[in-house]
Amino acid sequence: MKKLIYALILSLVVVSGLVFANRETKNEIAKKSPPKPLSAAEREAAMKQWEATPGGIAYKKWEASPEGKNVLASAAKISNQVSAFTNMEAVVTSLSLPPGSRLGFGVMARINGEDYILSFGTENKRFFNFNNEFRQLHSLKVNDKIIIRSHVVSHAPKYSYPIVRGDYVEQDGKIIYKRAPSKGGC
Structure with a gap:
């Protein structure tokens, strides 16, 4: 009987020690302050450094190309409406995204005479997904x-169209999609 009691007490001490050690680790992580935002000079230096990489060089080439200029101009046409989160009339032009697209579920839409990718994000495809x-x-x-x-x-050099994230969609006066607010955000 004594051995059983000693074994239980020993296991209790070990478990409580592990719990206490884990709590201290979590407290240390919580005490760390978030990184400070970069100053303007630091951001500019980081941007110059990135522009020297192969990806940065390719992006700059795309940006200067006629296709890149067209995509950037199309994005600029609706930037005020996007900033103000106002209604934009659109017509669905295709129910599928361009081949090789990795944007999840989306459609192609024409807004103010320009074509855009209207992306909604990844879709959970479950067998019995009623919601x-x-x-x-x-x-x-x-x-x-x-x-x-x-x-x-x-926009991205991979796509010939600007990418609009669909946050709200209405058809015939009825809301058919509204993005859920992000969890843990501000």
Whole structure:
């Protein structure tokens, strides 16, 4: 009986020691302050350093090319509406993204006479996924008129069109998609 009690006490001491050690490690991580934002001079130096890399050189070439200028001009056309998060009328032109695209689920849309990639992100494809956030977006057809709002318009040399992140989509006065707010954000 004594041996059993000693074994239980010993195991209790070991487990409590591990828990206490783990708690101290978490406290040390929490005490570390977040990195300070870079100053303007540091950002500029980092940008110059990146521009000297093969990726930076390729990006600069693309940016100066006619295709790059066209993509940047198209993105600039809607930048004010994106900044203000206002409604933009769009027409769905294709239900699939360009070949080789890695943007997840999305459609091609024409806004103000220019074509854009309207990207919604990755889609969870489960067998019994009844709560699919993109369910109503799958009902869109070519030439459907929609109202979209976005917080982000971006571009990449890989794509011939600017990329608009779909944050809000409305069709015939009904909301068919609204991006859920990010968890743990501000």
